[in-house]
Amino acid sequence: xxxxxxxxxxxxxxxxxxxxxxxxxxxxxxxxxxxxxxxxxxxxxxxxxxxxxxxxxxxxxxxxxxxxxxxxxxxxxxxxxxxxxxxxxxxxxxxxxxxxxxxxxxxxxxxxxxxxxxxxxxxxxxxxxxxxxxx
Numbered sequence: 001x002x003x004x005x006x007x008x009x010x011x012x013x014x015x016x017x018x019x020x021x022x023x024x025x026x027x028x029x030x031x032x033x034x035x036x037x038x039x040x041x042x043x044x045x046x047x048x049x050x051x052x053x054x055x056x057x058x059x060x061x062x063x064x065x066x067x068x069x070x071x072x073x074x075x076x077x078x079x080x081x082x083x084x085x086x087x088x089x090x091x092x093x094x095x096x097x098x099x100x101x102x103x104x105x106x107x108x109x110x111x112x113x114x115x116x117x118x119x120x121x122x123x124x125x126x127x128x129x130x131x132x133x134x135x
Contacts, residue, residue, distance in 0.1 A: 003081040004034065008116035008126035011069035014038070018106055019072050022115065025102060029088050031078040034130055043067040049130055052123070058111070065111055073131040082124055085117040 009022050014099040023033060041049070046063040053059050076085055090101025094113055097104035118124035 002077065002079060003121070003124070004075055004077045004128060005081045005085050005118045005124045006116075006131065007074045007076050007085055007118075009072040009074070010064075010112070010114055010116060011065065011071060012108055012112040013106055013114040014070045014072060016106070018114065022102055022106070023074075025068055025088060026074075026085075029084065031076040031081055031084060031088070033074050034070060034077050035075040037131075038070055038072045039131075040070050041067050049127070061111055066116075075128055075132060082121065083120055086119065089115050089117050 007026070009019055011020060013019065019038075021129050023036070026033060043063055046066040047054075050059065050062050050066070053062060062075065078084060088102060090097030090102070090103035090107075092113060093110045094103045094107030118127050133135045
């Protein structure tokens with residue numbers, strides 16, 4: 001099934017000039033980049049975006065980090081795009097990520113793991129709308 005999902009290239013990867021390298025990886029894996037923009041969000045916007053994690057111990061760190069520098073937000077489309085994006089990204093912890101995944105190749109730590117991707121159809125819709133205001 002053709003789906004859309006949100007992908008974020010996080011501040012650590014933007015700072016290390018990995019944007020085009022990561023975009024190329026998505027394209028090579030048959031995910032089409034429909035929309036892309038480089039932005040900087042506030043801590044309040046990060047808190048709203050990551051609201052689903054607000055009860056978790058890492059929530060403040062996550063919000064501080066996502067708002068710490070420019071990010072690139074993208075809408076990816078393809079066959080089973082949500083699942084495929086998560087496979088391409090790899091495990092949250094780069095040390096546990098499969099060889100060849102973005103997080104294994106470029107992730108620095110669990111916090112600075114270079115990319116974010118939606119984890120479900122509902123979250124993909126909400127996250128895309130958060131950044132691209134699609135009804």
